[in-house]
Amino acid sequence: MTVQIKGRPEAIAIQWIPKYTFVERLGHWLHTATFIPLAVTGMALYFPFLQPLAQGEAGLFLRMVHRIAAVIFGLLPIVYYVLQPRRFIMHTREFLPRKEDIGWLKAAPAYYLLGKHEAMPPQGRFNAGEKMNGLVMIVTWVAFGLTGIPMWFGKGVIPPELFRWLVIFHDLAMIVAVGMFLVHLYLAVAHPLMWAGLVSMRFGVISAEYAAEHHAKWYYGPQRAMEIWEAKKQEAAQH
Amino acid sequence: MNDEKSPETKMNRREFLGLSALGLGISLAGARPAAAARLPAPDDVAILYDPVKCVGCRACQMACKRWNKLPNESTDPLRIYESPRGLSAITWNIIKLCRTEVGWHFFNYQCMHCTDAACVAVCPTGALSYDPMGFVSLDRNKCNGCGYCTQFCPYGVPHLQVANPLTGAAKSAKCTFCQDRIWAGIGGPSCAEICPVSALTWGKRGELLEKARARVTELRAKGMNARIYGETEAGGLHRLSILLDEPEQYGLPSVPKTPGLARAWQRVIQPLGTGVFGAILLGILGAFLFVRRKIRMEEVR
Ligand code: HEM
Ligand code: SF4
Numbered sequence: 001m002t003v004q005i006k007g008r009p010e011a012i013a014i015q016w017i018p019k020y021t022f023v024e025r026l027g028h029w030l031h032t033a034t035f036i037p038l039a040v041t042g043m044a045l046y047f048p049f050l051q052p053l054a055q056g057e058a059g060l061f062l063r064m065v066h067r068i069a070a071v072i073f074g075l076l077p078i079v080y081y082v083l084q085p086r087r088f089i090m091h092t093r094e095f096l097p098r099k100e101d102i103g104w105l106k107a108a109p110a111y112y113l114l115g116k117h118e119a120m121p122p123q124g125r126f127n128a129g130e131k132m133n134g135l136v137m138i139v140t141w142v143a144f145g146l147t148g149i150p151m152w153f154g155k156g157v158i159p160p161e162l163f164r165w166l167v168i169f170h171d172l173a174m175i176v177a178v179g180m181f182l183v184h185l186y187l188a189v190a191h192p193l194m195w196a197g198l199v200s201m202r203f204g205v206i207s208a209e210y211a212a213e214h215h216a217k218w219y220y221g222p223q224r225a226m227e228i229w230e231a232k233k234q235e236a237a238q239h
Numbered sequence: 240m241n242d243e244k245s246p247e248t249k250m251n252r253r254e255f256l257g258l259s260a261l262g263l264g265i266s267l268a269g270a271r272p273a274a275a276a277r278l279p280a281p282d283d284v285a286i287l288y289d290p291v292k293c294v295g296c297r298a299c300q301m302a303c304k305r306w307n308k309l310p311n312e313s314t315d316p317l318r319i320y321e322s323p324r325g326l327s328a329i330t331w332n333i334i335k336l337c338r339t340e341v342g343w344h345f346f347n348y349q350c351m352h353c354t355d356a357a358c359v360a361v362c363p364t365g366a367l368s369y370d371p372m373g374f375v376s377l378d379r380n381k382c383n384g385c386g387y388c389t390q391f392c393p394y395g396v397p398h399l400q401v402a403n404p405l406t407g408a409a410k411s412a413k414c415t416f417c418q419d420r421i422w423a424g425i426g427g428p429s430c431a432e433i434c435p436v437s438a439l440t441w442g443k444r445g446e447l448l449e450k451a452r453a454r455v456t457e458l459r460a461k462g463m464n465a466r467i468y469g470e471t472e473a474g475g476l477h478r479l480s481i482l483l484d485e486p487e488q489y490g491l492p493s494v495p496k497t498p499g500l501a502r503a504w505q506r507v508i509q510p511l512g513t514g515v516f517g518a519i520l521l522g523i524l525g526a527f528l529f530v531r532r533k534i535r536m537e538e539v540r
Contacts, residue, residue, distance in 0.1 A: 045363040045385060046512065055364045059383025064406045113526065115534035152407070155386050155399065163390040164500045168508055175512045179519050186523045192534045 016205035021087060025204055027080050034073040039178050041066040046171060067152065074145055094126055095134035104128030115193060118232060122216035122225035136180040143173035279354045279475035281445025283373025286431050287479045288347050289454060293438035295334055295345040299430035303332035306417060306429040328400040331414040332430050339488035346489050347439060350375065350396045350414035355474025358388035358397055360501040373444065373477050374416035384409030393473065393495035444477060451479055
């Protein structure tokens with residue numbers, strides 16, 4: 001693709017490389033479109049100051065929305081697995097934490113707050129923060145299902161003592177998931193370094209230049225990425 | 240998860256609230272008052288049950304159904320008699336036969352009208368609330384059918400009247416101390432008013448307690464191991480009972496435990512959410528303002 005900028009005679013060529021399949025993007029946005037209503041309708045029961053929303057017919061309606069959204073929310077990963085099992089497994093594997101993720105943690109303040117690209121060691125297709133987001137969403141998906149389904153059908157079937165713990169764990173999962181979601185939302189829509197994320201989630205592609213800069217381990221391969229990074233560091237040290 | 244922890248959490252929450260007073264509306268969430276804000280007053284209304292006087296006629300069970308217009312829960316093929324196994328959404332008062340170690344008794348089950356009621360603590364709508372006269376009232380218009388009360392009550396009292404198990408459309412149901420009779424000044428709870436042998440009586444809690452104490456002394460003099468149940472349980476019940484054996488023999492918990500877990504939820508888990516979201520939102524706001532000055536989009540690749 002080429003972009004013509006006003007006042008500049010030459011066109012800038014952007015080379016795009018694929019990052020997400022159509023199923024993945026649709027899945028991501030359906031996940032968003034069910035997660036937000038789930039969080040909002042759930043919180044009406046959770047936060048005392050939302051009590052007026054939870055009362056009577058309105059509350060009944062919110063609880064029904066929670067259940068409808070929960071069905072879709074619950075099925076999404078399963079549909080993804082059925083349609084694209086290899087992508088599903090590849091993705092899930094990528095989210096697993098590794099030792100070198102500590103490097104991301106150390107560099108994160110300089111990278112995210114000061115915009116110092118060079119402070120960040122080479123990252124894979126997902127940087128360690130994005131991996132964490134993915135992992136949290138997977139773990140809490142399981143937790144929501146394991147607690148939510150018995151909360152739905154279990155009253156009078158499971159022991160009340162268990163039900164009480166389930167509500168507490170459903171709430172804990174909510175706190176973790178919504179907390180992660182807020183950070184994710186900020187980074188995705190408002191953080192200048194992360195501009196490429198929304199583009200990839202909308203169109204499925206990422207610019208090659210951005211990938212080389214921010215996801216070097218994926219773009220160059222782990223070994224080459226490290227070499228380039230070391231070289232850059234040395235060069236910077238000489239100056 | 241226990242009570243010792245809550246003051247500390249509260250402190251943190253309060254400190255945090257000060258910080259986020261900036262205008263994060265979410266901080267309003269910490270405003271739910273502590274579960275049992277009061278002690279049972281001698282002037283509260285209450286019911287006293289004396290199983291030694293009870294003859295098991297079940298007039299109370301019938302009067303409850305009649306006043307509250309509850310349908311028949313028939314258990315015989317001709318649909319004439321009913322002998323439900325326990326409390327349900329359409330049976331709010333029931334006489335059961337209990338075999339305690341000292342022999343057979345009747346025992347009347349209904350809502351205990353706790354002073355520190357788990358159902359009120361967990362109700363997200365305020366449908367269950369403390370009446371100024373002490374009993375626990377239920378406003379079915381506010382109820383959304385979530386059913387938490389049915390799972391947290393240590394006595395298993397409230398039941399859901401389920402309209403649709405899939406969508407969860409339901410309404411909670413339990414003894415309301417005949418709140419409509421009391422409010423309208425018609426009289427006391429219909430069960431206590433009808434009892435022909437005064438096994439169930441109602442009145443001021445302080446006076447009933449005195450009466451119960453005198454009765455316990457009397458029964459003990461006759462060699463029975465009598466005791467009062469409900470003076471302190473769950474903050475003090477508004478349905479007092481005389482027992483002749485351990486509470487467990489009557490299917491009653493000797494230490495109604497649930498409020499601990501309900502309180503953990505209200506006082507730890509809910510403020511935790513407020514604190515976590517507040518801190519994250521503040522952090523994001525800070526990062527947003529900071530990054531806006533530090534990172535120029537023009538330099539970003
Ligand atoms: C598999 C997905 C899920 C299922 C099956 C599920 C099911 C339920 C059920 C049955 C309830 C009890 C209320 C009722 O009976 O109507 C509930 C409450 C709740 N849910 Fe979910 N849910 C799911 C996902 C989520 C998600 C993704 C969130 C938030 C991000 C969430 C947040 C909540 C909250 C905050 C409550 C209220 C708990 C309280 O009262 O403290 N749920 N959920
Ligand atoms: S006995 Fe159960 S329903 Fe009655 S006030 Fe106590 S907690 Fe609520």
